[in-house]
Amino acid sequence: MAKLLVIDDDRAARRTLELAFQAQGHEVFAGSTIAEGKELWIRHEPEVILLDLVLPDGTGQDLLLQATEESMSGIVIMITGHQDLERAIVAMQAGAFDYIHKPLNIDELEITVDRALEYLSSKRNLAIVADLSSHEPDDRIIGTSRAIIEVHKMIGMVSRGNANILITGESGTGKELVARAIHRHSTPDEPFIPVNSSALVPTLLESELFGHERGAFTGAVRDKVGRLELAGNGTLFLDEIGDLDLSLQVKLLRVLQERTFERVGGTESKPFKARVIAA
The missing domain is CATH 3.40.50.2300 (Response regulator)
Incomplete structure (x- = not known):
């Protein structure tokens, strides 16, 4: 206990x-x-x-x-x-x-x-x-079935552009592997920033995503760069997007529409250039 x-x-x-x-x-x-x-x-x-x-x-x-x-x-x-x-x-x-x-x-x-x-x-x-994954030599999708071949084709198609993507499937079927494959075939030299929406309590997740300015709330003793900013020109992967608090979903929708965001407690609009892949 x-x-x-x-x-x-x-x-x-x-x-x-x-x-x-x-x-x-x-x-x-x-x-x-x-x-x-x-x-x-x-x-x-x-x-x-x-x-x-x-x-x-x-x-x-x-x-x-x-x-x-x-x-x-x-x-x-x-x-x-x-x-x-x-x-x-x-x-x-x-x-x-x-x-x-x-x-x-x-x-x-x-x-x-x-x-x-x-x-x-x-x-x-x-x-x-995460620790085990960091030691994995390769994260490529393995398989030769017709379904896996179709997945590879789809990865190739969506990797040509920069459209935002929603990956669906049962838990454990490799949605993050697909997201990483899309990233590897489109912007391999840019950051891949994963966010597990269910692993952080809602009170912390907004600060993790958007970052915050010093003094934005009690305990914010220094500026914090959020995941949106860290993603740069790469990929922001939002896992378990359905578990995201509704108020944060609204704010993310605005980011996708306007392609800009503000840190918590900030007034400066920052450009958002990354592709969003959600699952």
């Missing part, structure tokens, strides 16, 4: 969370202040941190920013009162996975922790796959 850290100055709430998650088999650590919580966080490296927004020596948002700056691992779930909704939203922008309102609903919190652990597991698996 997982290691959880509870940081809450409410003794009763802290004890309730300890007992609830220990009953599920998790190893639970608990602190009541930012200083104590940070020490436990560094020492035990928990997978999930349940962090109260208001603490005696500061705010949970302060600790979240420190953790981000110091690359402390773990997924943060904020605990907040209804009156702190605006600050909770800011905390989400700073990297929190989710937030739960007080009074606590243990069933709701358990579901949220399970989602956080599933997300963490997926993220680790993706990192393993």
Whole structure:
């Protein structure tokens, strides 16, 4: 099971969370202040941190920013009162996975922790796959069946131009291989930038795609170049496009129509020159 850290100055709430998650088999650590919580966080490296927004020596948002700056691992779930909704939203922008309102609903919190652990597991698996893929000597499509020959023909046809492309097919059938083949036959010397739309939480994905300006939101301590900009004159591959948040789909549609975009918090229009391949 997982290691959880509870940081809450409410003794009763802290004890309730300890007992609830220990009953599920998790190893639970608990602190009541930012200083104590940070020490436990560094020492035990928990997978999930349940962090109260208001603490005696500061705010949970302060600790979240420190953790981000110091690359402390773990997924943060904020605990907040209804009156702190605006600050909770800011905390989400700073990297929190989710937030739960007080009074606590243990069933709701358990579901949220399970989602956080599933997300963490997926993220680790993706990192393993990416590492294995980086050692692959070749990513070419292998096969001589009529269907594969037709796929090769289609790759050749679409590689002649720069039209945006949607690749459909069941999971595991090689949609990214096809996307990489199209890129290799059209703009091999330009970047191929993959984005897994389901691997990033919506609050982070907009910044990953568009980039952001320093000060765009709490925690944005420096300018960030997004994937749209990194793609240059090459290919932006949007995998699992159907999982993309609807508001981001609207913004991407505008990018495809106008061929320009702005960083989060920015006002300067930047040209978008890459081909988009979605799957």
